[in-house]
Amino acid sequence: MAFSKIELRNFRCFDSLLIDLSSSSSLFYGKNGCGKTSILESIYVASSGRSFRTSNLESLIKKGAETFIIKAYDDNSGAILEVNKAKNKPISIKINNSKVTISELVRAFPSFSIDSKTFFYNDNAPEYRRKQLDRGLFIASVNYSKDWFGYFRSLKQRNSALKLGDLTQAKAYDPILIKHGENLNNLRENLVQEVKVIYDDLVKKLVVENERAAIFYDIDIYLKPGFDNKIGFETCLKNSNTVDLKRKITTVGPHKADVIFESKGLLIKDIFSRGEQKLLSILWSLSQNIYLGRSFNLSPILLLDDLSSELDSEMLECFLPILKYIENRFIFSNIVDLFGSKIMGNKQSFKKFHVEQLN
Ligand SMILES: Nc1ncnc2c1ncn2[C@@H]1O[C@H](COP(=O)(O)OP(=O)(O)OP(=O)(O)O)[C@@H](O)[C@H]1O
Numbered sequence: 001m002a003f004s005k006i007e008l009r010n011f012r013c014f015d016s017l018l019i020d021l022s023s024s025s026s027l028f029y030g031k032n033g034c035g036k037t038s039i040l041e042s043i044y045v046a047s048s049g050r051s052f053r054t055s056n057l058e059s060l061i062k063k064g065a066e067t068f069i070i071k072a073y074d075d076n077s078g079a080i081l082e083v084n085k086a087k088n089k090p091i092s093i094k095i096n097n098s099k100v101t102i103s104e105l106v107r108a109f110p111s112f113s114i115d116s117k118t119f120f121y122n123d124n125a126p127e128y129r130r131k132q133l134d135r136g137l138f139i140a141s142v143n144y145s146k147d148w149f150g151y152f153r154s155l156k157q158r159n160s161a162l163k164l165g166d167l168t169q170a171k172a173y174d175p176i177l178i179k180h181g182e183n184l185n186n187l188r189e190n191l192v193q194e195v196k197v198i199y200d201d202l203v204k205k206l207v208v209e210n211e212r213a214a215i216f217y218d219i220d221i222y223l224k225p226g227f228d229n230k231i232g233f234e235t236c237l238k239n240s241n242t243v244d245l246k247r248k249i250t251t252v253g254p255h256k257a258d259v260i261f262e263s264k265g266l267l268i269k270d271i272f273s274r275g276e277q278k279l280l281s282i283l284w285s286l287s288q289n290i291y292l293g294r295s296f297n298l299s300p301i302l303l304l305d306d307l308s309s310e311l312d313s314e315m316l317e318c319f320l321p322i323l324k325y326i327e328n329r330f331i332f333s334n335i336v337d338l339f340g341s342k343i344m345g346n347k348q349s350f351k352k353f354h355v356e357q358l359n
């Protein structure tokens, strides 16, 4: 499901606001502090119970108010979602008036954000890329979440035994760790490979429209599984027993995985400029969004805050044709309305909002 409308009460700078989100693409533009990020954030909170910016949900309640309320409507299914956060109380989420958990919410209304952290995807620690990968799979596949929980539960137990120096006890968790770990790894690997196919296809289309996009071609993107794939997880785990016991922690496995971006053997983060890195991250996130939509019968909303920061006008020109190929709802913000007429003229519907005039 995806929202057609969202209504805010006492959310950050907004007293009350009703926004129509039914277009395929929506652009929110306006000057610093007008509320662009807040609107995108409200959509993310409504679809995940979390913010992409802060872990303190209370800070999202408008100053002087007691509670924020977000209501979202899906005109297709008729579903109504209500997210409520009062001071000193946990967040409350209801779909059609029935309480739901965060896992149920993220599966009912999936959304992914491309924000200032995602822009420099390659500069972040491996944990960040793992989380991005896992969040997609978690939403898409219930089986994946079972393997994920199964793996991390047994990893925790194995590590506790290692801390006590009890290798026999630690090894008792290996069969379950291996079973879930191999499943995790296969699903992750499959996702990276499938997303790469979509990414290559997008870049090919971009290059036809703008030669500058050629730098995004010929990039190797692959999963580093966290163990030597040629030997396999089981053998790697066995081979690392002595080291694990010495370090009191499990040193190999999918909890050490990473997604690697390379060009001719060099890490992208070491060679790409900031603008290039940002556009690459956007293209990768977009490809993942398309993959999840196509393969798991989802309609994941894609949120992109501050499109043009760090991008020069040529790089922006490079990106714009991509809007034609986005398959799910795309909601993005920018300081100025740079592109209105340029992204019209395709079959997708597009709507612009001047945020300063909304409040
Ligand atoms: N809890 C709150 N209560 C009242 N106002 C708030 C609250 N939280 C944030 N604000 C204010 O809301 C305004 C909008 O912030 P927001 O981050 O959405 O702006 P923006 O349009 O994204 O700006 P920029 O272009 O600088 O990124 C800011 O002036 C901010 O100080």
Ligand SMILES: [Mg+2]
Residues within 6 Å of the ligand: 036, 037, 038, 305, 306
């Ligand atoms: Mg902002």
